[in-house]
Amino acid sequence: MAIPNYQDIVALIKKGATIEAQEKIMELREAALEFQNENLALKNTVRELKEAQSLRDGLEWHKPYYASKQKPDEKFCQRCFDANAKAIRLQELEPGYWRCLECKNDFTDDKYEYPSADYEGTGRNQTTGY
Ligand SMILES: [Zn+2]
Incomplete structure (x- = not known):
C-alpha cells in the first residue's frame, strides 16, 4: 500500500476537498497500524534470535x-x-x-556399557527382532 503523502493531504484540505483528505488520513492511519504490527513482529523475531543465540553460547557440542x-x-x-x-x-x-x-x-556416550552377548534385554538399539 502506498503511504499517503502529508503534503498531498494539506493540499487537499487547502482546496476544500475534505472528504478526499479524510480518506487519505484514514489510509495514513491504516499504514501506521500496519507498521506497528510489523514492528512488533520484528521485535519478537529479534528477541527469539537473541534467545537462540544465548542458548547457543551456553552450550558446547560433545x-x-x-x-x-x-x-x-x-x-x-x-x-x-x-x-x-x-x-x-x-x-x-x-x-x-x-x-x-x-x-x-x-x-x-562412552560411559555406556553395551549389553553382553547373553543379555536378554528390551531390544533397544537393535534394528531387528526383540
Ligand atoms: Zn530431542
Missing part, C-alpha cells in the same frame, strides 16, 4: 549431545537443538544411556 558450559552434567538433545533451536534436557536412564523425551531419540 558428541553425541550438547552439554551446558555452566553445568557440564546437563546434556541436551542434538536433534531438537539443531532442528528446532530447543534445548531439551536429556534423561539419563542408565549410566551413559540418554533419552530425549521430546523427540524420543536415544543417545549413548
Whole structure:
C-alpha cells in the first residue's frame, strides 16, 4: 500500500476537498497500524534470535549431545537443538544411556556399557527382532 503523502493531504484540505483528505488520513492511519504490527513482529523475531543465540553460547557440542558450559552434567538433545533451536534436557536412564523425551531419540556416550552377548534385554538399539 502506498503511504499517503502529508503534503498531498494539506493540499487537499487547502482546496476544500475534505472528504478526499479524510480518506487519505484514514489510509495514513491504516499504514501506521500496519507498521506497528510489523514492528512488533520484528521485535519478537529479534528477541527469539537473541534467545537462540544465548542458548547457543551456553552450550558446547560433545558428541553425541550438547552439554551446558555452566553445568557440564546437563546434556541436551542434538536433534531438537539443531532442528528446532530447543534445548531439551536429556534423561539419563542408565549410566551413559540418554533419552530425549521430546523427540524420543536415544543417545549413548562412552560411559555406556553395551549389553553382553547373553543379555536378554528390551531390544533397544537393535534394528531387528526383540
Ligand atoms: Zn530431542
